[in-house]
Amino acid sequence: MLIRYGVSTGFTSLGSVKNCMLASSAVFRRQQFLIRSLGGYSDHIDSRRMQDIRSMSGTTFEADAENVMREITSVLDPSKHKGQAGKIAVIGGCREYTGAPYFAAISALKIGADLSHVFCTKDAAPVIKSYSPELIVHPILEESYNISGLEDEERRCISSKILAEVDKWMERFDCLVVGPGLGRDPYLLECVSEIMKHARQSNVPIVIDGDGLFLVTNSIALVSGYPLAVLTPNVNEYKRLVQKVLNCEVNDRDAPELLQSLAKQIGGVTILQKGKSDLISDGEIAKSVSIYGSPRRCGGQGDILSGSVAVFLSWARAKGKATTSQMNPTVLGCIAGSALLRKAASLAFKDKKRSTLTTDIIECLGRSLEDICPAC
């Protein structure tokens, strides 16, 4: 059953959220009735109570993540050829950051994608290649410091060569992950904007994370109205996005409503707001993944998540109408990606405790998926 609610709950005082209220819906009236029966709604209501009310009104906020994973995970079938389980490309990796694109790209492979590419700067490429022979690394992006002193015409020529190089591959990718370890160099970001426009023209889904969110927050048109865009902001990235798009501050009390409103305002993109629970919305529905993960907050877990979402989203799209769920493949991909990362983090923490690192979590991805969807 498709569950549509969220902005219609009437739990919020935010003007921007109120605009989206579907006050006439049956769910809304039912919720209002329950709120009244519980003695009214105060400004201090906590999210726990909000969830209680939601479940009482027949809506399920917590996603049935394991079922989603079972439903969309690609079956291992001897008749399949290389590439059918997913071809992912990560656009990221610069002088400062080589770990983030590696984490995203290798996670995609460990979950079950067949091929994982990384498009990064020339400096970052040898480093990323040295982490793993499994990744296909394209040393093509340029940062300003490398082209300083060049005329505008020469710079334009370099960017069109970069774009042509990515274009050669574009149609083959099932999903792009834009941003892990990308950096914020203006020339590089300009090139990446063009890559995103081409991906969009080719209907290739784009998961946007890290510095890709910095780019998108300053150029919302890049994703606005693109239903195959998935944004995966952390707490900082989310605050900046909300300030820019909704012109208000983040407020925990109305978290799902605000998220839903934000996704709607950006034209139906899917947003996965990372935190203690991961919240997911495409502007129509809001879901939560609260499976216990790990108390370790080592850097790089968001990168694993972006690679995981890319794979599950590709699988969900490939299944298309074969899934019984009526949720968007982007939402299904986010639910599965989030649940798998959290399960792997929990497994890794059981073993490594305080010394748990991102690489330990990556090692647990396969086992975590196997527990839910055995390979044979």
Ligand SMILES: NC(=O)C1=CN([C@@H]2O[C@H](COP(=O)(O)OP(=O)(O)OC[C@H]3O[C@@H](n4cnc5c(N)ncnc54)[C@H](O)[C@@H]3O)[C@@H](O)[C@H]2O)[C@@H](O)CC1
């Ligand atoms: N091992 C690695 O290579 C890792 C690299 N990472 C990458 O690191 C980059 C930054 O990610 P974070 O999660 O730290 O991002 P955050 O936005 O959470 O924080 C980044 C830093 O930038 C500062 N900052 C915030 N807004 C800014 C602005 N408008 N202009 C300039 N600086 C600003 C913040 O104060 C903070 O110190 C991303 O590319 C991310 O993918 C992370 O994924 C962690 C692991």
Ligand SMILES: Nc1ncnc2c1ncn2[C@@H]1O[C@H](COP(=O)(O)OP(=O)(O)OP(=O)(O)O)[C@@H](O)[C@H]1O
């Ligand atoms: N307080 C928390 N409790 C439990 N899990 C959390 C918490 N915060 C984040 N997570 C989990 O960690 C994952 C990564 O979120 P995080 O906020 O660390 O991303 P990030 O800052 O982008 O990471 P990265 O260092 O890769 O850039 C989320 O999907 C979420 O499941």
Ligand SMILES: [Mg+2]
């Ligand atoms: Mg991040």
